[in-house]
Amino acid sequence: MFKNILIIGCGMIGSSILRGAISQKLCKKVYVYEKNIKYQNQIKKINKKIILIKKLDKKIKDMDLVVISTPMSEYQKIIIKLNKNLNNKTLITDVGSTRGNVTKLIKEKLSKKLNWVMSHPISGSEASGPKFGSKNLFKNKWCILIKNKKNKLLEKKLSRFWKKLGSRILFMQEHEHDKVFAVTSHLPHLVAYNLIKTAQDFQKTYKKNVIKYSAGGLRDFSRIAASNEIMWRDIFFNNSKNISKIIDLFIRNLKNFKIDINKKRNSLLLDKLKKSKKARQQILLLKQDISKPDFGREN
Amino acid sequence: MFKNILIIGCGMIGSSILRGAISQKLCKKVYVYEKNIKYQNQIKKINKKIILIKKLDKKIKDMDLVVISTPMSEYQKIIIKLNKNLNNKTLITDVGSTRGNVTKLIKEKLSKKLNWVMSHPISGSEASGPKFGSKNLFKNKWCILIKNKKNKLLEKKLSRFWKKLGSRILFMQEHEHDKVFAVTSHLPHLVAYNLIKTAQDFQKTYKKNVIKYSAGGLRDFSRIAASNEIMWRDIFFNNSKNISKIIDLFIRNLKNFKIDINKKRNSLLLDKLKKSKKARQQILLLKQDISKPDFGREN
Numbered sequence: 001m002f003k004n005i006l007i008i009g010c011g012m013i014g015s016s017i018l019r020g021a022i023s024q025k026l027c028k029k030v031y032v033y034e035k036n037i038k039y040q041n042q043i044k045k046i047n048k049k050i051i052l053i054k055k056l057d058k059k060i061k062d063m064d065l066v067v068i069s070t071p072m073s074e075y076q077k078i079i080i081k082l083n084k085n086l087n088n089k090t091l092i093t094d095v096g097s098t099r100g101n102v103t104k105l106i107k108e109k110l111s112k113k114l115n116w117v118m119s120h121p122i123s124g125s126e127a128s129g130p131k132f133g134s135k136n137l138f139k140n141k142w143c144i145l146i147k148n149k150k151n152k153l154l155e156k157k158l159s160r161f162w163k164k165l166g167s168r169i170l171f172m173q174e175h176e177h178d179k180v181f182a183v184t185s186h187l188p189h190l191v192a193y194n195l196i197k198t199a200q201d202f203q204k205t206y207k208k209n210v211i212k213y214s215a216g217g218l219r220d221f222s223r224i225a226a227s228n229e230i231m232w233r234d235i236f237f238n239n240s241k242n243i244s245k246i247i248d249l250f251i252r253n254l255k256n257f258k259i260d261i262n263k264k265r266n267s268l269l270l271d272k273l274k275k276s277k278k279a280r281q282q283i284l285l286l287k288q289d290i291s292k293p294d295f296g297r298e299n
Numbered sequence: 300m301f302k303n304i305l306i307i308g309c310g311m312i313g314s315s316i317l318r319g320a321i322s323q324k325l326c327k328k329v330y331v332y333e334k335n336i337k338y339q340n341q342i343k344k345i346n347k348k349i350i351l352i353k354k355l356d357k358k359i360k361d362m363d364l365v366v367i368s369t370p371m372s373e374y375q376k377i378i379i380k381l382n383k384n385l386n387n388k389t390l391i392t393d394v395g396s397t398r399g400n401v402t403k404l405i406k407e408k409l410s411k412k413l414n415w416v417m418s419h420p421i422s423g424s425e426a427s428g429p430k431f432g433s434k435n436l437f438k439n440k441w442c443i444l445i446k447n448k449k450n451k452l453l454e455k456k457l458s459r460f461w462k463k464l465g466s467r468i469l470f471m472q473e474h475e476h477d478k479v480f481a482v483t484s485h486l487p488h489l490v491a492y493n494l495i496k497t498a499q500d501f502q503k504t505y506k507k508n509v510i511k512y513s514a515g516g517l518r519d520f521s522r523i524a525a526s527n528e529i530m531w532r533d534i535f536f537n538n539s540k541n542i543s544k545i546i547d548l549f550i551r552n553l554k555n556f557k558i559d560i561n562k563k564r565n566s567l568l569l570d571k572l573k574k575s576k577k578a579r580q581q582i583l584l585l586k587q588d589i590s591k592p593d594f595g596r597e598n
Contacts, residue, residue, distance in 0.1 A: 179507075184509050195549070206478070208478075208479060214483055214582050217483065220520070220523055223519065225576070237563055251550055251553060253493045261539040
């Protein structure tokens, strides 16, 4: 499908693309640029054919596809190198979780002769690093591509690439994307962080070990609160406007809930709880989770 | 260990106690009182020796252990029957998730000659009904027993019973229990409900299907938001004072977080995110979850 692919930043997501591309034979040669030495050693073990490069210099001029999977705060430095060394036939993509900021960055910093179509595969885990990657990571998961008026052909090429990795493709506008994921991803993550923080604060004040009893619910949130902090700092900063609005809506719901329980509004509360159950059924129908109940992870 | 055990209310938790007691041979005869006809049929299939009773009348006078595992809103009606028909040698226990309210109920409504030692096994899932029970549900999980000055002997007997089911025992005072679980269980659950509600509200206002993209984080919360609504209504009402306080602390953290991301407080935010990761490590060390990363449930 491509002759040469270059993956810039090869952590959990990057190495999953790498593994998928190799296993699906999507390229003749695959190059990796990764600064972390520990990661470099893990990458070498994936496949002997992988070519690790030490600099983003002239060597990259023959790449057909460049996938950027570093934290978004690295993009600006990378763009300078791409502007210098890439040719106008190369398809550039990235896997960042917010799209408005990258649209702006491309407009302002990327050379006009270069072509970048943004991707956002909705897959991941709390684990970081190439050893946790999997060629199946994208299987049956959504991959959002951001509409690109400039180059429909490259858009199609990119779409085929993700389909070969197992993704289901959806096109969105960047501002629509950032609004939707503020709700379904950014809010849940910041809520998980703040739930853990609240438990830690309580633990400090009351000198009681509460983390010990986390199997009652807190445990479920601690998993996503353990996600990579650099990646999430970038997401929270880049989408702060949409996230702030949704935090306000969420706080309003929490305050109403507090009134419900203090005033013992029975039928109203039951109604709310039942409605949440319906969302769960919808999620299962849409195959976004499995229905097998989780009884404590080891049963 | 006991001659006769009676389980009142035999859903997921009750049937797990039932299964454990049979498999560990903790009694000669096991009786079940369950009003739900669908559940009755599921219970019959567990073991032929189970004796289903239709009324809590004189027949129950020879019970050595009575385990109440109905929603807490049923307790008052049950106590009237126990007062009438039980003898003073019977050990009564229950598995309710809040303890202050039940302490009060026992003091006010239970006959002084009867003996009730409260239990709270920290195990469960979003599934309801006896067909989802498991004899291993309590294995290596905490079971909190509430200190009972009146009868140390029965306390020991109950502790042995739970240990045979696989539980690890911890004693607490009722007010301490309700404070701790407001943080580790009640807050996470109400947060999950309100996260789903916020996503549903957003969906309505913007006419966008956001549930579709729940694999980005929301999915993880939808599981516990699908828990039994009667059980949770009871918990929220019964522990509303402690829960309200912890909602306030949580909202304060959310508001600070909003300021952090809007003012781009870099090192402060990174510090907060890193601290959450530490709690995750603690939870894994305490064996309250498994470390295997979750890449999307089917990989």
